[in-house]
Amino acid sequence: MITITDVANLAGVSKATVSRVLNNSGYVNEDTRKRVEQIVKENHYVPSASAIKLSKQESTAIGVVVPEIDNLFYGDVLHGITEIADQHDLSLVFFDTQNKAEKEVRALHTLSQQRVRGLILAPAVDYSLSSLGRELRKQLKALDIPVVIVDRDSENMHWDGVFYESYQSSYRAAQILHKAGHTRLGIITGDLALKIGRDRLQGFRQGVLDNGLELRDEDIFEGDFLEERAYELSKKMFLSGDWPTAVYTCNNRTSLGFLKAARECKIRIGKDIAVIGNDRIAMIDQLGIPFSCVYRDNIEMGRMALKMLLERIENPTRPRNICMIPYQVHLCGTEKLNP
Amino acid sequence: MITITDVANLAGVSKATVSRVLNNSGYVNEDTRKRVEQIVKENHYVPSASAIKLSKQESTAIGVVVPEIDNLFYGDVLHGITEIADQHDLSLVFFDTQNKAEKEVRALHTLSQQRVRGLILAPAVDYSLSSLGRELRKQLKALDIPVVIVDRDSENMHWDGVFYESYQSSYRAAQILHKAGHTRLGIITGDLALKIGRDRLQGFRQGVLDNGLELRDEDIFEGDFLEERAYELSKKMFLSGDWPTAVYTCNNRTSLGFLKAARECKIRIGKDIAVIGNDRIAMIDQLGIPFSCVYRDNIEMGRMALKMLLERIENPTRPRNICMIPYQVHLCGTEKLNP
DNA sequence: AAAAGATATGGAAACGGTTACACCACCATG
């Protein structure tokens, strides 16, 4: 690998001069500049990022840690992040923790070695509930770099964050079902060990109450944001022979599990039961299923996260900043047809 | 930020000794080791990856470049890659080129600065067809690091690669439709500027011929692997009033576009027309659409890619290595019902 | 003509690690 010294020797100048040419700093004679640039080009010289980082004491990388990249939501978020990273010539060091706290520990450690400028993080676990979570919080604090939390909040966080209106969107879901004429509502919750899981349950419950309806204990099905469990719960519900007129499914995977169960039990969505989900599902309308949902702009969440991180890097002492991504509504066949 | 020198001073030893403790190399007195480790822990000392890289002249990062991370396929691939990366303590430098060759140019340049150990790449464009593609090929060659191409092959590539049996799976798709009793077949192709697009067309065409059927020119619809175009083409087809008894849709997005058009035109899948796709679509069976497909294990493609890259790094001179991920078949209601 | 500025360049230290080498102490061996 050719180095700056090689270039300097070939051009018959000193390293300092080559560096000045490369960085467009200080005075350089036009002829010298040309000559150096020529040599650089001919020899495909590319300066070493490590050496630069070491010398300048500043990095151009930022860390991105997500819990499951094979979930389209995080794919979208990453898309948004890369969009902005590109504009600012930042490179991304990526980690997928697969929802495992241990992997997050390792990721944070590696990022600390890398001296990244900042970190965008969607934690694998709640930072308040488990001892492992609290351990992680300490580790992150010790890292002492700019951090933006994305999507998964915990109680008493002091980092910047980009979050989704989990509570409000769920509240609205209840309202929508009420307006559509439903009286007995149900919910398949997400993982209640995560704040977003609890928020969605609480928002929905409050929405139910505020609309003069009731949410029976037996109509609350405790899921985990994954298909499998939602499928099992829904199946159990349908087999019991007694179910709400409409249910709220708390994320995309939960919705899919629910729909699968409904199909297997020959329950007609929109006729035998209505559903409103959180998160969109690809093309579901075109497939002819009446599926309403509340949802958000995932890519924008990614963009926001990096923008906020850059602002934080710019100004490390400014007060904590939170961005709530608003929910949107998509309606399709939620009205109660068989009152 | 605390450095190795600080640790050395605090422990009353030299940098060399601290380094020995850290790397578990050479002789270190047990008491000294304890003392150093204590100081390291107390002060949260983490060695700088840049300094190590510079000094050892070897990196522990590998580059990953994909064309669209908000496509579940690449999410899965990235999942597979991280799985293996984790086992080998490698960190990933990630780029999304958004199918733009210019972004790939920049990504390659940045990766070259970073001195990554190797690169996993799904190119944005064909490396043989356009001048931009050939430019990229040259740039990649100049990079002169271990490379594994994933999914998107081009003609005359000399890098290792993990590819999908595009030709064979498409050939099989034709065979399946023939066995199911169809006689007039159609295809909505992918982007023919990509080799995988051409391979799928050719495989299907050969399959049609070898089964004694014909593939009329007017039944070949030239798409681009995206929903929108597939939707338009399908709509045009249905509006023409004259269409094949079965069509082959070349990837997940193409299938969705097709299904959307069918629904809008009130064409009943499985009755008025049959379809076989490439790539699975989440839960489509549970939604009650008779949709057959040929598909592959995406995550395994990611795993394979990194494994092959590691082998290449291990042994840079070994002959070119190609891994073909086999296709699998999923059948659902493709039989011709209305002969 | 001297002083002051602008232009152009090189030398050398610094960044934070690793490592070859030298050195010393200790002990066993012939």
Added chain:
DNA sequence: CATGGTGGTGTAACCGTTTCCATATCTTTT
């Protein structure tokens, strides 16, 4: 008692950059 290993540690060079400072030449100003 010289010899030679083993254990333990420090010194200094080195990795590839940037940057401060010194120096030199050429212009311009006073």
